[in-house]
Amino acid sequence: MKILRIDKRRCIGCMACVLACKQLKSHRGLELIFVEEVSKGEWAPTVCMHCQQAPCVNVCPAEAIIKLPDGVVKRADESRCIACRNCYLICPFGVPKIDDQSKLMVKCDLCPERRAKGLLPYCAAICPTGAIRYEESVETSIERKIETAQRLLRARPLT
Amino acid sequence: MATIQTHCPFCSIACGLSISLDLFGRPKQVEPNYNFTHNRGALCPRGLLSLEWMRHQERLKKPLIREKNGFREASWSEALQKIASVFRSLIENYGPTSIAFYASSRLSNETLYLFKKLGYEVIKTPHIDFNDRLGVASARAAYSLSLGSSEPPNPLTDLLATNLVLIIGADPCSCHPVLMRYVFDARERGAKIVTIDPRKTQTARMADLHIQIKPGTDVAFLNGALNQLIISGLIDRDFIVARTKGFDSVQEAVSKYTPARVAEITGVKEEQLRAFARLYAQSPTAMVIHSRGLEQHQKGVSAVLACINLALATGKVGKRGCGFLPLMGHVSGVTSYPNPSSYGLKEGFTVYEMIEAAYRREIRGMYILASNPVVSLPETGFVVDALQKLDLLVVQDVFLTETAKLAHVILPGSTLYESEGTINAVDGRRVKLKRAFNTPKDAKEDWKIICQLAKILGANQGFEYGSAEEVLDELSSHSKKTIMRRDIDEQGLAVVGDPLVSDKIEKKRLYGDSFAHHDGLAAFYMVEYAEPAELTSTEYPLLLITFKTPYHFLTSSETGRIDFFKQKCPKPYLEIHPATAEKLGISQGDRVVVRSKAGKVEAVAEVTDTIRDDCVAMPMHWFKEGWVNLVVPKHFDPISKIPNYKAIPVCVERK
Numbered sequence: 072m073k074i075l076r077i078d079k080r081r082c083i084g085c086m087a088c089v090l091a092c093k094q095l096k097s098h099r100g101l102e103l104i105f106v107e108e109v110s111k112g113e114w115a116p117t118v119c120m121h122c123q124q125a126p127c128v129n130v131c132p133a134e135a136i137i138k139l140p141d142g143v144v145k146r147a148d149e150s151r152c153i154a155c156r157n158c159y160l161i162c163p164f165g166v167p168k169i170d171d172q173s174k175l176m177v178k179c180d181l182c183p184e185r186r187a188k189g190l191l192p193y194c195a196a197i198c199p200t201g202a203i204r205y206e207e208s209v210e211t212s213i214e215r216k217i218e219t220a221q222r223l224l225r226a227r228p229l230t
Numbered sequence: 231m232a233t234i235q236t237h238c239p240f241c242s243i244a245c246g247l248s249i250s251l252d253l254f255g256r257p258k259q260v261e262p263n264y265n266f267t268h269n270r271g272a273l274c275p276r277g278l279l280s281l282e283w284m285r286h287q288e289r290l291k292k293p294l295i296r297e298k299n300g301f302r303e304a305s306w307s308e309a310l311q312k313i314a315s316v317f318r319s320l321i322e323n324y325g326p327t328s329i330a331f332y333a334s335s336r337l338s339n340e341t342l343y344l345f346k347k348l349g350y351e352v353i354k355t356p357h358i359d360f361n362d363r364l365g366v367a368s369a370r371a372a373y374s375l376s377l378g379s380s381e382p383p384n385p386l387t388d389l390l391a392t393n394l395v396l397i398i399g400a401d402p403c404s405c406h407p408v409l410m411r412y413v414f415d416a417r418e419r420g421a422k423i424v425t426i427d428p429r430k431t432q433t434a435r436m437a438d439l440h441i442q443i444k445p446g447t448d449v450a451f452l453n454g455a456l457n458q459l460i461i462s463g464l465i466d467r468d469f470i471v472a473r474t475k476g477f478d479s480v481q482e483a484v485s486k487y488t489p490a491r492v493a494e495i496t497g498v499k500e501e502q503l504r505a506f507a508r509l510y511a512q513s514p515t516a517m518v519i520h521s522r523g524l525e526q527h528q529k530g531v532s533a534v535l536a537c538i539n540l541a542l543a544t545g546k547v548g549k550r551g552c553g554f555l556p557l558m559g560h561v562s563g564v565t566s567y568p569n570p571s572s573y574g575l576k577e578g579f580t581v582y583e584m585i586e587a588a589y590r591r592e593i594r595g596m597y598i599l600a601s602n603p604v605v606s607l608p609e610t611g612f613v614v615d616a617l618q619k620l621d622l623l624v625v626q627d628v629f630l631t632e633t634a635k636l637a638h639v640i641l642p643g644s645t646l647y648e649s650e651g652t653i654n655a656v657d658g659r660r661v662k663l664k665r666a667f668n669t670p671k672d673a674k675e676d677w678k679i680i681c682q683l684a685k686i687l688g689a690n691q692g693f694e695y696g697s698a699e700e701v702l703d704e705l706s707s708h709s710k711k712t713i714m715r716r717d718i719d720e721q722g723l724a725v726v727g728d729p730l731v732s733d734k735i736e737k738k739r740l741y742g743d744s745f746a747h748h749d750g751l752a753a754f755y756m757v758e759y760a761e762p763a764e765l766t767s768t769e770y771p772l773l774l775i776t777f778k779t780p781y782h783f784l785t786s787s788e789t790g791r792i793d794f795f796k797q798k799c800p801k802p803y804l805e806i807h808p809a810t811a812e813k814l815g816i817s818q819g820d821r822v823v824v825r826s827k828a829g830k831v832e833a834v835a836e837v838t839d840t841i842r843d844d845c846v847a848m849p850m851h852w853f854k855e856g857w858v859n860l861v862v863p864k865h866f867d868p869i870s871k872i873p874n875y876k877a878i879p880v881c882v883e884r885k
Binding site for chain 2: 078080081083084085086087090091094111112113190191196197198199200201218221225
């Protein structure tokens, strides 16, 4: 399946993804992608990983969160969610959020409206530096290997 | 629901974007344009939030005239009549040279052309200048001198084909985020990134090699690098003989820049200089990106020339992946032509000369279009005094800026989403701006205001245009003549980006076969490191650098009105190295006073090891508190007249 891959070596912490995510109509002004400054100049964007064995799906007592056939872990069904925070507590990435207004859990669905139109998820499209990519997880793993190999081959002390 | 495709009004990448409108024609949201080649769907927060300032409640909606107890609203005819009558009496009593015009170049080609036409043709004053003077003036002068034209030589896509990206005195991560996509893509294809900057900026962190140089010493470093290349025989002799002239004098001059001497001047270790020279020579191709850090010095033109010398000596010019990308801070209309000589006038004053002339009461009327010199020019106190001496100050802008507060008449203008026209991007590519929505209430499009003013001032013909396109046609007829002459004027601002490159056509690479000088050769200019007029002393031991933060833009009259940026970066601060801070007894968050010969300013200390220990740095955006130009003295490059904003001797103490 296609997921969002973060290239930390490209993230400059500009927050364009966060702002774009917020502006999406179905998000009601909430951002579902997060960028934290780990240390000065080191940025860590966090997105939903759409886990194969998603803990949020497993712990939901109301069976409100489901994994769709295409692999996307869909946000809680509004008619079922009881806002118990179980998903929010168990997610190792801290991705699910409880919307205080609607008292519902919200998380990234990978922009289904945009994908239906053939567009990339908004954060992947908007990222100025190309740090967020929407791609097959197999591709990602191959590219990782090549990247690291290249880096090691090229590695030469500069000073 | 309609969407309008136009371009971002902020940095010079000119990202394509589309604005969706509701049924009443009001703008709803900005989305990126997926088809424009510069950004292909990417957009940074400035573009994404640009509607917030354009629809801000503080927008000027009606012309204002100053009375004894503040401003009062006036009608357009009253405001324009007042301007016309004062200008007429000034011309009658003191001659047309008593009036000066100053504009931001972040306006469409058409607006800037009409602004100049009004000045040169109707008022007949030669004194017209643009805020390019504070930005790209040094780069343009150096490119004209050396390569024959100040046009940006390479398309953006050349970054993807290069082996080395050399970023000197620029922080695209903060100022041109979308450009970093090109740089990172290049890195993925195997390119190295080298930055030369006194601050460890976000860009410098991401580089393979960061040379933390002492501000204002780039000439020495680049000359030293060239010397290393000559000694090691790594220069391209064939290219030098066939395509350039004047190398011998440069060779002799740079031989004095031994690694030991360079290390002493620049504070860069000898090994780093050698590593840099080796890396540069070993890369088959190299692209140089430079910006204000290199240019805003008393030797700004020399620094750019040193940079060009290095590229010329190694033949890294005019090929795929080889050349230069001089960054403009913002999208820019063409400012260099028509020039005063096309109207039979002499060269006029540069902006600071205008301010000085206003102080001497030589200039008595000023028309400032969409610029905020009170915040942006050095020695603020002097600028304010000078502007207050004017008989008439007209400011046309979208907000009540610090400059507008001093005006006698304020005209409410338009933003780039509200007017038709064309504007130029970083590589000289012209893009078309479309009007997405109307100006608020009585505000008008800038170019229409200029036409109206021209008519009231008595221009019988020549200001009747049905559309902005007619203006562009007229401008283009001027451009051909100038482009053919390709010579440099005394101000060093001759031929700029050819506005005839259209948005449909990819920008072409220049200098593949010949340079723009008459003989087709590029000229080496011998440049020497010279000590600045003001050196650090025991009284003023630190060097102050001014810089842009990632969150604000120029004088922050726009980004300062967007909540997100205000929250992210609410206060001016002073970056200071932990060692320096300890010596001065300053800790994180203390209020400090920065003093120079020109004045003093207060800020909050931000202790960080990202800056050299002999420097401090302050962002340039704020007024009221932290107005950094209060301490920036009047020192200019002799050729480009760019002020020195980057190396100012100061002292810092705890308040």
